[in-house]
Amino acid sequence: MAFVALVGGKRLCTLGQEPHVLHDLLSAFGKEDKLCQSCKAPVFLRCGGRRPHFSHYPSSRPDSCKTGPESVEHLESKAEIARMLKKAYIDLGLAVSVDPEPRVPGGIRIELEVSLPDGERIADVMVSYPGGAQHAHEAQLAAIGMAELQKRTTDYHARGIDVTWYLGGSACTDSNVQWCHEKLGNCYSLAVSPNYNQDLRP
Numbered sequence: 001m002a003f004v005a006l007v008g009g010k011r012l013c014t015l016g017q018e019p020h021v022l023h024d025l026l027s028a029f030g031k032e033d034k035l036c037q038s039c040k041a042p043v044f045l046r047c048g049g050r051r052p053h054f055s056h057y058p059s060s061r062p063d064s065c066k067t068g069p070e071s072v073e074h075l076e077s078k079a080e081i082a083r084m085l086k087k088a089y090i091d092l093g094l095a096v097s098v099d100p101e102p103r104v105p106g107g108i109r110i111e112l113e114v115s116l117p118d119g120e121r122i123a124d125v126m127v128s129y130p131g132g133a134q135h136a137h138e139a140q141l142a143a144i145g146m147a148e149l150q151k152r153t154t155d156y157h158a159r160g161i162d163v164t165w166y167l168g169g170s171a172c173t174d175s176n177v178q179w180c181h182e183k184l185g186n187c188y189s190l191a192v193s194p195n196y197n198q199d200l201r202p
């Protein structure tokens with residue numbers, strides 16, 4: 001499950017887009033032109049009562065795919081983080097846009113599922129500031145240990161990217177929350193339930 005696919009070689013984010021608009025847009029491309037940005041396997045658009053998103057074809061997702069078998073909750077978490085960040089910047093009087101909205105010249109840009117240049121990591125939500133600084137926002141619901149949190153955080157810091165963790169489900173343990181506070185100075189908790197009928201577009 002992903003909001004973003006490579007369509008005709010370019011990023012396409014489905015967030016907030018109407019299904020019929022997406023179907024029209026995608027109809028111009030063949031199966032081999034709609035690919036997972038991580039493993040490059042073909043993906044297809046799924047709608048049906050929930051936010052439009054891309055899925056791998058059954059049993060075609062390689063184990064090496066870094067998008068993982070994401071849950072609806074994780075998908076919703078990313079959308080909610082983007083919505084919350086956009087609102088926070090607007091409340092501060094700052095210019096901001098969320099992919100696939102048109103960019104605001106000189107404004108803050110929020111994008112979901114951003115593949116880092118070496119392809120090793122996909123940031124759940126990436127905020128890019130006009131001066132070039134970037135801040136990754138990571139939603140983590142599956143169990144994770146402090147060593148892995150440290151590794152992923154170090155990966156971002158090595159690239160000059162700040163990171164904030166949003167922990168929910170099995171990841172929201174006392175030790176992980178404490179680690180985030182001690183190492184990063186902040187930590188958010190996630191309590192997102194799948195609500196297939198509610199449109200939370202940012």
Ligand SMILES: [Zn+2]
Nearest residue numbers: 036038039065
């Ligand atoms: Zn994939």
